[in-house]
Structures are given as C-alpha cells and as structure tokens.
Amino acid sequence: MKVMKFGGTSVGSASGLENIKRVTSQEKGSVIVVVSALGGVTDQLYRTAQIAALGDQEGYQKELESIKARHYTAITDSIAPSMQETTRAEINPMMDELANILQGVSLIQDLSPKTSASIVSYGERLSAVIVNRVLEGSKFLDAREVIKTKPYYNRHAVDFDLTNALIESTFNQLDKITVLGGFIAADKYTGETTNLGRGGSDYTAAIIAAALGAEVLEIYTDVDGFMTADPKIIDNAYLIESLTFVEAMELCNFGAKVIYPPTIFPAYNKNIPIIIKNTFNPDSPGTFISREHPEGTDTNKAIKGVSSINDTSLITIRGLGMVGVIGVNYRIFKALAKAGISVFLVSQASSENTTSIGVRTADVDYAAQTLTQEFAQEIKTGEIDEVMVEKELATVAIVGENMKRTPGLSGKLFGTLGRNGINVIATAQGASETNISFVVDLANLRKAINVIHDSFFLSEYQVLNLFMVGIGTVGRSLIDQIREQQQVLLEQNSLKINIVGISNSKRSVFNREGIDLSRYKELLQEEGIDTNPAKVRDEIIKMNIFNSVFVDCTASSDVAVIYEGLLDHSISVVTANKIAASSDYLHYEKLKNTARKRGIKFLFETNVGAGLPIINTINDLRNSGDRILELQAVLSGTLNYIFNVLSEDIPFSKAVKMAGEAGYAEPDPRIDLSGTDVIRKLVILTRESGYKIEQSDVAKNLFVPEEIFQGSVDDFWNNVTKLDAEFEAKRKVLAASGKKLRFVATMVEGRCEVGLQEVDSNHPFYNLEGSNNIILITTARYREYPLQIKGYGAGAGVTAAGVFADIMSVANIR
Numbered sequence: 001m002k003v004m005k006f007g008g009t010s011v012g013s014a015s016g017l018e019n020i021k022r023v024t025s026q027e028k029g030s031v032i033v034v035v036s037a038l039g040g041v042t043d044q045l046y047r048t049a050q051i052a053a054l055g056d057q058e059g060y061q062k063e064l065e066s067i068k069a070r071h072y073t074a075i076t077d078s079i080a081p082s083m084q085e086t087t088r089a090e091i092n093p094m095m096d097e098l099a100n101i102l103q104g105v106s107l108i109q110d111l112s113p114k115t116s117a118s119i120v121s122y123g124e125r126l127s128a129v130i131v132n133r134v135l136e137g138s139k140f141l142d143a144r145e146v147i148k149t150k151p152y153y154n155r156h157a158v159d160f161d162l163t164n165a166l167i168e169s170t171f172n173q174l175d176k177i178t179v180l181g182g183f184i185a186a187d188k189y190t191g192e193t194t195n196l197g198r199g200g201s202d203y204t205a206a207i208i209a210a211a212l213g214a215e216v217l218e219i220y221t222d223v224d225g226f227m228t229a230d231p232k233i234i235d236n237a238y239l240i241e242s243l244t245f246v247e248a249m250e251l252c253n254f255g256a257k258v259i260y261p262p263t264i265f266p267a268y269n270k271n272i273p274i275i276i277k278n279t280f281n282p283d284s285p286g287t288f289i290s291r292e293h294p295e296g297t298d299t300n301k302a303i304k305g306v307s308s309i310n311d312t313s314l315i316t317i318r319g320l321g322m323v324g325v326i327g328v329n330y331r332i333f334k335a336l337a338k339a340g341i342s343v344f345l346v347s348q349a350s351s352e353n354t355t356s357i358g359v360r361t362a363d364v365d366y367a368a369q370t371l372t373q374e375f376a377q378e379i380k381t382g383e384i385d386e387v388m389v390e391k392e393l394a395t396v397a398i399v400g401e402n403m404k405r406t407p408g409l410s411g412k413l414f415g416t417l418g419r420n421g422i423n424v425i426a427t428a429q430g431a432s433e434t435n436i437s438f439v440v441d442l443a444n445l446r447k448a449i450n451v452i453h454d455s456f457f458l459s460e461y462q463v464l465n466l467f468m469v470g471i472g473t474v475g476r477s478l479i480d481q482i483r484e485q486q487q488v489l490l491e492q493n494s495l496k497i498n499i500v501g502i503s504n505s506k507r508s509v510f511n512r513e514g515i516d517l518s519r520y521k522e523l524l525q526e527e528g529i530d531t532n533p534a535k536v537r538d539e540i541i542k543m544n545i546f547n548s549v550f551v552d553c554t555a556s557s558d559v560a561v562i563y564e565g566l567l568d569h570s571i572s573v574v575t576a577n578k579i580a581a582s583s584d585y586l587h588y589e590k591l592k593n594t595a596r597k598r599g600i601k602f603l604f605e606t607n608v609g610a611g612l613p614i615i616n617t618i619n620d621l622r623n624s625g626d627r628i629l630e631l632q633a634v635l636s637g638t639l640n641y642i643f644n645v646l647s648e649d650i651p652f653s654k655a656v657k658m659a660g661e662a663g664y665a666e667p668d669p670r671i672d673l674s675g676t677d678v679i680r681k682l683v684i685l686t687r688e689s690g691y692k693i694e695q696s697d698v699a700k701n702l703f704v705p706e707e708i709f710q711g712s713v714d715d716f717w718n719n720v721t722k723l724d725a726e727f728e729a730k731r732k733v734l735a736a737s738g739k740k741l742r743f744v745a746t747m748v749e750g751r752c753e754v755g756l757q758e759v760d761s762n763h764p765f766y767n768l769e770g771s772n773n774i775i776l777i778t779t780a781r782y783r784e785y786p787l788q789i790k791g792y793g794a795g796a797g798v799t800a801a802g803v804f805a806d807i808m809s810v811a812n813i814r
Contacts (some may be wrong), residue, residue: 321383
C-alpha cells in the first residue's frame with residue numbers, strides 16, 4: 001500500500017489532474033491519495049477572509065467569485081461530462097457555507113483564529129471532491145474524521161494516540177483508491193475545524209503512512225526533488241537523488257521548501273521511505289529519502305546541499321552578569337516559548353557572556369520586547385546590556401551526514417567565505433556535525449550560496465567571474481584566447497570562465513550571467529553605459545559576484561588607482577598594467593598585503609617579460625629559501641627590436657616607428673625610449689626580489705637627450721630624426737668590432753641602474769633576436785651559473801597569454 005500526496009500545482013490544472021489520474025492508475029495495490037488545495041487557493045482564501053474582516057463586502061465577494069470560477073473550471077476541464085453536474089452539486093453547498101461565513105466576518109468585522117482555520121479548510125475540502133471525481137471509482141474521505149488535534153500553546157498539535165486509532169479503524173479494509181484533503185483536521189474536544197500549518201498536506205500524508213505502515217510515501221510536487229541549492233540562485237544546481245531522513249530534515253528546516261518539515265518524523269519513526277516526485281516530469285527519479293543511502297548512490301560528498309532562510313533577524317543578549325549564572329538560557333527560551341516565538345538558530349560564546357538567537361523577521365520586534373521585559377531588572381542594574389537586534393540578515397546551512405567524517409571542513413567553509421569578502425555574523429554547529437549554519441548580511445546571500453556550491457564540489461564545475469578593462473591589442477587577444485579555450489577548460493578542468501563585465505575607456509557592459517564574447521563590441525555599443533574607472537569599480541562592488549577577478553589590460557594610471565578598492569572588497573586583481581606595482585613602495589606594499597590578508601590574488605606576471613615566467617620564478621626561489629643577489633636583464637622588447645633592426649637602410653627614427661607598427665612599443669614611444677618602461681620593470685623585479693626601492697632610486701644612463709622628449713608626440717616624431725646620424729655612426733663602429741647595443745637593467749643587492757651597454761659575441765645578450773627579453777638571475781644557490789629566462793618579451797598574443805596564465809593561477813589550475 002502506498003500513500004501519495006499531490007501538491008497545489010499538481011491539482012491546479014487540467015494537465016496536472018490528468019497526470020494524477022495516470023500515475024494512480026498504474027498502481028496495482030491500494031493507494032491513499034492526499035491532496036492540497038488548488039494552487040494559490042489557500043493564499044486567496046486567507047486574503048478573502050482579511051478583506052471580509054475589513055467590512056469590504058464588494059471586495060470579498062469578488063474574491064469569492066474568483067474562487068468559485070476556479071473550481072468550476074477545474075470541473076469542466078477535468079471531469080467526464082456525465083459527472084460534472086453531480087460534482088458541482090457536491091461543491092455548491094460548501095461554496096454556500098463559505099459565503100455565509102465570510103458574510104458573518106464582514107458584518108462583525110472580526111476574524112478569529114478559529115474562523116480563519118474554518119475558511120481556509122475549504123481549499124482542501126473542495127479539491128478533494130474534484131480529485132475524487134477525476135479518479136473514477138475512488139472513495140472520498142473527509143480528513144477531519146481521522147486527523148484529530150489538541151490545543152498546544154498558540155497552535156494545534158496532532159493527538160497521535162487518537163489519530164492513529166481512527167486511521168487504523170477507518171482503513172481496516174482498504175479500497176483501491178481513497179482520496180482525502182490534507183492540511184485540515186478537527187479539534188478532539190470540540191470537533192471544530194483546525195489545520196496542521198502551511199504545507200500541512202505533506203504532514204497529513206506522513207501521519208497516515210506511518211499509522212498504516214505504508215511501503216512508501218510519495219510526495220508529488222512541481223519540482224524533480226531536492227536540489228543541491230535553490231535553482232533560482234544557482235544556475236547549475238542539480239537533483240539530489242538520495243538523502244537520509246536527517247539530511248532531509250536539516251535542509252527543510254533551513255528553507256528548502258520541498259516538503260513540510262514535520263512530515264519527516266512520522267516516516268522516520270516507522271522507517272517508511274519518502275520519494276519526492278514531479279507530477280509533470282514523472283520519468284525523473286526524484287529524491288529518495290530513507291534512514292540510509294541506498295546502494296549505488298553517490299555517498300562520497302561531504303555536503304549534500306545548501307539551504308537558506310532569507311528573512312533572518314538576530315537578537316543578542318550580552319552582559320558580564322551572565323557569566324556563571326545558571327538559568328539565563330532557560331529564562332530566554334521559556335519567555336520566547338510562552339510568547340509563541342520559534343527560534344531556529346542559537347550561538348553562544350563559551351564565556352557565557354553572549355547569546356545570539358535567530359528568529360524570523362516578523363517575530364523579531366516582539367521577541368526583543370519579550371526579552372527586554374524578562375530581563376528588565378538585570379538591564380536596569382547593568383548586569384545585562386540592552387537587547388540588541390540586527391535585521392536584514394540571512395541564515396545559510398550546509399548539510400550532509402558525511403561532514404562528521406571530513407576534517408577541516410569548517411575551516412575550508414569559513415576560509416572560502418572570507419576570501420570572497422563575506423563576513424560571518426554568527427555561527428552554529430551541532431555535535432552531530434550534519435549541519436553547519438551561519439548568519440550573513442542579506443545582501444551577501446546569493447554570493448555565499450554560490451561560493452559554497454562552487455567550492456564544495458556540489459557544482460559540476462568551478463566558476464570564475466571576470467571583469468575586463470581594456471580592449472586594445474592585448475585585451476582583444478585575451479578575449480579571443482578565452483573564447484577559444486572556454487569549452488576546453490570546462491571539459492578538461494571543470495572550470496567555467498565567465499566574463500561578466502567588459503570596459504573600454506568610455507563605456508562598460510555588465511551581465512552577471514556572462515557576456516556573449518562573439519559580439520562584445522556590439523554589446524558595448526548597444527547596451528553599454530557611460531563609465532569611468534571609479535564608476536566601473538563601484539559597479540563591480542555593487543554586483544557582489546562570487547569568485548570575482550578584475551583584469552586590467554590597459555596602461556592607465558586612473559585604472560590602477562581602483563585596485564585598492566577592489567582588493568578591499570575581496571576581488572582578485574590580474575593586471576598587465578605596470579603602474580600600480582611600480583608606484584610608491586608603500587602603495588605597492590599595501591596592495592600586496594591587502595590581497596594576502598583577504599586571501600585573494602594580486603598578480604602581475606606580465607608587468608615584466610610579457611608571458612615569460614620571471615616574477616613567478618623569483619617568488620618560487622624566495623619562497624623556497626633562496627636569496628636573490630643580482631639581476632641582469634634586457635627587459636624592453638621594444639628597444640631590443642629597435643637595436644636589432646638598425647642597419648644602413650633603417651635609421652634609428654624608422655626603427656622606432658617600425659617597433660610601434662609591429663605592436664611592440666607603448667602607445668607613446670617616449671615611455672620606451674626614456675627608459676621609463678624598463679625602470680618600472682626593474683623596480684618591480686627588485687621589489688619582488690625582497691628589496692625596498694623607488695623609481696627615483698634607479699640610476700639612469702639614457703641615450704636620448706631630454707630635449708627630444710619635450711612637447712607633444714608629434715613634436716617627438718619631428719625631432720627624433722636628429723638622432724639618426726649619431727646612431728648610424730655608432731652602429732658602424734660596433735659592427736666593425738663585432739659588438740651590439742643592448743639597453744640593460746641591472747640590480748645588485750638592491751642597487752639598480754639602467755643604460756646602454758655594448759656586448760660582444762660571448763655575452764648571453766648578444767644573440768637576443770627580435771623583441772625577445774632575457775634575464776639572468778644570480779642567487780645564493782645559482783651563484784656560479786645564473787638562472788636564465790629567455791623568450792618573447794613583447795606582443796599582444798604572448799602578453800595576453802601571460803594574463804591568461806595569471807587568471808588560471810587565481811583558479812588554482814596549473
């Protein structure tokens with residue numbers, strides 16, 4: 001024998017009713033069908049009663065007519081024509097009763113709890129009659145005949161002794177199909193209509209299943225079952241195929257509105273499995289709930305699901321007078337229980353001087369008032385502080401029985417939240433370790449759930465959300481590389497790269513679901529908003545997206561200024577822009593320390609050597625205990641290119657222009673020729689090597705007179721030709737002696753200089769081709785034979801690849 005419960009969406013449409021008929025007809029044994037009111041009718045009945053209590057006769061009658069029409073339509077659409085008139089005749093008296101009750105409420109303008117319970121009971125009573133007629137040959141039963149309650153504080157509790165006896169005697173001989181409404185009950189003393197609370201139809205089904213020892217309780221709703229998280233928040237949430245009763249109870253208590261929480265205990269007590277099924281997708285396996293996971297299901301994951309309560313308020317009672325005083329918590333919970341206030345989270349300091357409790361926002365003011373009255377004397381004497389209230393909060397719970405066998409899980413949880421800038425206000429964990437609950441600001445709820453789902457292998461893939469600024473040659477190349485690699489990373493590394501923001505110098509486009517990279521230029525033009533770097537920063541912070549990375553492919557000082565604000569909000573920064581890392585040392589140090597403190601990344605490998613692994617190598621050496629003694633490097637791909645192409649046919653000025661055309665030079669070539677670019681790079685490498693240095697500390701032996709740099713870029717191009725003859729003369733002398741010019745950056749134990757050097761054929765820098773860079777790293781371990789890194793040091797493609805590699809480092813993919 002089975003008990004099947006069908007929810008409001010299942011009975012609320014002709015297709016749903018047809019599915020109920022099809023599902024029940026396939027059963028060979030006896031079936032007890034418990035139904036909810038038609039979808040939305042219970043809310044409408046509550047609303048109609050409240051309108052009537054205001055004395056608004058026209059208003060409540062309009063709602064009542066809507067309720068009637070809804071049920072008459074269900075009859076017309078779902079019941080055989082020969083039975084429609086009979087069915088209408090069955091529900092008409094109930095409609096008349098409901099109308100009379102509402103008229104009475106309207107006349108006296110008062111709505112008592114007893115009357116309200118009577119009014120809302122008509123939802124299930126009416127739907128049960130209709131479903132009974134849809135399932136031809138079934139037997140109808142009024143649930144009030146078997147489900148009995150007794151007063152308990154401010155609500156009605158099931159009298160199980162009486163209820164179980166009535167169920168056993170009523171179902172002594174089972175019919176093929178019996179239909180009854182859920183949710184409704186009757187007072188054991190007065191016979192008045194009561195109810196089991198919102199969602200009580202599930203509870204009705206569980207009570208009957210337990211009393212009769214059913215083989216299974218199937219609950220049909222409009223979702224496939226329990227999901228790993230709310231699919232409205234998590235796009236890639238997926239079905240949980242099995243749960244234990246404990247796991248299901250924990251998820252239900254914290255906002256997973258799949259089944260009514262009290263439903264689980266009767267089934268658990270009699271070890272009756274529960275299956276959650278989708279009326280509209282009966283082929284889905286659903287979620288199987290039992291004492292133990294069935295064989296063949298995935299039991300390796302520590303966390304089975306994430307649930308939340310988004311209308312949390314926190315009440316905190318604090319005071320030194322609480323320390324060591326017996327009975328304080330007893331008084332707290334006794335006072336709240338007498339006031340009918342439910343507490344779903346408790347967090348207490350081990351010193352006993354602080355107790356925080358989580359309640360629904362609707363209850364918080366009354367709860368605070370109740371506790372203030374209870375501890376009035378202690379507050380007056382200063383033993384206890386004023387009762388503190390925090391609103392606009394949310395409670396998140398991670399649930400899984402395997403958590404108790406997973407060391408370090410709490411540390412990983414709170415570390416992950418911290419790295420994403422989510423502050424945990426209160427936390428609670430029972431000794432059973434099946435639930436870790438914590439309270440955060442409501443504004444961080446979506447982000448917190450995404451972070452947990454992404455980080456604890458509930459998702460099929462990890463998500464990295466990128467905000468990109470700069471779509472010049474490097475930025476465009478990076479977008480192309482990401483677009484080409486997205487599917488590969490998803491399939492091979494379970495990493496989804498989502499570009500959620502793209503900005504150029506004037507406009508930005510944002511989309512938290514991800515921007516279509518095949519048409520980002522059009523989207524910038526069509527949907528973009530006018531922005532500047534400060535506005536971009538503010539928009540990124542406001543979006544509050546988990547696993548966020550800001551990617552800077554500009555050379556803008558204005559963009560570099562916003563790094564600090566982004567890092568402060570736990571947003572990693574990956575940049576090809578050298579300005580921040582070579583700026584004032586204290587600023588550089590603050591950016592590094594902020595990233596370290598927040599547990600995020602500030603990466604700038606491409607500041608030096610484009611895609612060459614120079615900074616990472618230096619960091620690896622230092623982290624392993626080595627000491628950087630000396631650096632000698634050619635760090636300007638532009639200058640190396642210029643000195644390589646100089647010839648009798650290519651004068652210095654033309655070589656500079658060719659470097660720009662090849663994409664090696666900065667937009668303003670004076671940055672390269674003045675040595676500024678190399679100085680910045682040397683400063684960055686020296687700092688990463690462990691030395692404190694400013695740009696002004698670098699000795700500069702420059703090769704272009706200062707007057708050539710004066711004025712505009714156009715003035716520069718007019719004046720630079722004056723150097724052609726001088727450089728041609730130098731070139732001839734060097735060529736005759738087998739030497740070449742190289743612009744070399746040198747650091748010796750923190751002392752730095754840059755300048756032109758003549759190198760012969762025996763020097764490692766002599767055969768440096770094209771725009772390549774090279775660096776010799778002398779360390780305590782690599783003293784006699786310096787470590788050498790050599791390769792492309794300029795170009796959009798390799799620079800973009802270096803930025804991409806830093807992004808992979810943020811995702812911890814190597």
